[in-house]
Amino acid sequence: xxxxxxxxxxxxxxSYLAEFLVAKGYEVFGLVRGQxxxxxxxxxxxxxxxxxxxxxxxxxxSLIGALDAAQPDEVYNLGAVSFVGMSWxxxxxxxxxxxxxxxxxxxxxxxxxxNDMGRIRFYQASSSEMFGKVREVPQNEATPFHxxxxxxxxxxxxxxxxxxxRESYGAYxxxxxxxxxxxxRRGHEFVSRKVTRGVARIAxxxxxxxxxxxxxxxxxxxxxxxYVEAMWLMLQQDEPDDYxxxxxxTHSVRDLLDIxxxxxxxxxxxxxxxQDPGLLRPAEVDLLVGDASKARSRLGWKPRVDFRTLIESMxxxxxxxxxxxxxxRRRVIS
Ligand code: NAP
Ligand code: F7E
Numbered sequence: 165x166x167x168x169x170x171x172x173x174x175x176x177x178x179s180y181l182a183e184f185l186v187a188k189g190y191e192v193f194g195l196v197r198g199q200x201x202x203x204x205x206x207x208x209x210x211x212x213x214x215x216x217x218x219x220x221x222x223x224x225x226s227l228i229g230a231l232d233a234a235q236p237d238e239v240y241n242l243g244a245v246s247f248v249g250m251s252w253x254x255x256x257x258x259x260x261x262x263x264x265x266x267x268x269x270x271x272x273x274x275x276x277x278x279n280d281m282g283r284i285r286f287y288q289a290s291s292s293e294m295f296g297k298v299r300e301v302p303q304n305e306a307t308p309f310h311x312x313x314x315x316x317x318x319x320x321x322x323x324x325x326x327x328x329x330r331e332s333y334g335a336y337x338x339x340x341x342x343x344x345x346x347x348x349r350r351g352h353e354f355v356s357r358k359v360t361r362g363v364a365r366i367a368x369x370x371x372x373x374x375x376x377x378x379x380x381x382x383x384x385x386x387x388x389x390x391y392v393e394a395m396w397l398m399l400q401q402d403e404p405d406d407y408x409x410x411x412x413x414t415h416s417v418r419d420l421l422d423i424x425x426x427x428x429x430x431x432x433x434x435x436x437x438x439q440d441p442g443l444l445r446p447a448e449v450d451l452l453v454g455d456a457s458k459a460r461s462r463l464g465w466k467p468r469v470d471f472r473t474l475i476e477s478m479x480x481x482x483x484x485x486x487x488x489x490x491x492x493r494r495r496v497i498s
Contacts, residue, residue, distance in 0.1 A: 172242030174203035181392040182211040193234035221265030227272035251315035266322030281335035285399040288326040292343040302455040338398040343410035347388040348481035364482035367428035377443030387469035397463040410454020
């Protein structure tokens with residue numbers, strides 16, 4: 165039975181990856197930080213077989229301890245401060261966890277394996293945010309980086325550290341340069357979920373408006389369930405390498421609003437959307453679109469869920485959650 169350790173198991177991707185690996189017959193371990201982490205029950209619900217270990221990307225001994233306990237064949241380093249908007253307000257913390265945290269995890273693997281790093285296959289969750297002020301469209305593995313946020317800068321550090329450990333110490337280390345991917349499990353702070361949840365609450369009469377920042381920015385949005393499969397495929401190859409994972413199709417925040425509001429029968433959504441200058445970012449990444457032809461040809465990977473289906477499924481899930489919430493409130497009142 166292969167063994168895997170996932171950092172960031174309480175996050176969106178961690179939960180999909182844990183489910184995916186359990187279904188593949190892996191013994192899965194998940195790193196959880198803090199005491200009484202409120203997101204643990206959700207992990208236990210979707211992947212009850214996962215064994216949770218305590219640890220933090222700011223604490224090297226805890227990472228070594230987790231590796232010693234899990235004895236993994238594969239490590240997926242997904243833990244990070246992942247919200248770009250927050251990274252300007254907490255640049256130091258973001259650098260510490262999203263950047264230096266990668267170095268700490270690589271060091272932990274080196275110590276745990278007694279310098280025989282090739283024994284463990286390592287996946288680093290890199291990001292299209294590293295492309296930032298893009299030098300070409302679409303972006304592929306050879307496109308130069310120009311990150312535009314503290315988050316993007318921290319991810320670029322983690323990316324090159326991963327490449328460096330591969331080149332210096334023979335680590336089997338891969339970096340997945342993933343473009344935006346979403347799901348009904350996406351955090352409420354990201355624009356896709358903020359919109360689908362807001363639309364569901366407006367349809368239920370609980371709220372009237374959604375406050376948003378830049379409606380013109382465009383992203384290459386895919387489904388998280390498809391993207392975790394690409395992570396796993398990267399670690400099944402003979403040689404470690406870096407891969408762009410994307411759909412190759414770009415949409416604006418306006419397109420997102422059109423599809424989400426249409427799902428609940430609202431065509432004229434402008435009266436439900438307030439633009440808040442406070443939500444504009446100090447520097448924006450205007451157009452990200454990925455060229456995943458290397459992942460397609462070498463890994464045989466391709467996305468299965470298109471943008472419309474993704475957003476409609478998120479709205480449907482949020483409508484169901486809003487209905488459950490209303491039912492339990494009615495029960496409490498009666
Ligand atoms: P997410 O939902 O925000 O999850 C982040 C995870 O990191 C959470 O489990 C969180 O745990 C954990 N974490 C935060 N600080 C930590 C620390 N100090 N020590 C250990 N764990 C810590 O993010 P996601 O969307 O699943 O993304 C997974 C990874 O892929 C992240 O590295 C992200 O930057 C990267 N990425 C995401 C996308 C995307 O579109 N989703 C695209 C490219 C790259 P808590 O529950 O304790 O907070
Ligand atoms: O923003 C615009 C915002 O926060 C998308 C992370 O997973 O993907 C994600 O980062 C766009 C931006 O995602 C609001 O300005 C408008 O242009 O959903 P987001 P992100 O910043 O692209 C990358 C690949 C990662 O690696 C990250 O970890 O939408 N936007 N109005 C807004 N965004 C938010 N959050 N909230 C708004 O009100």
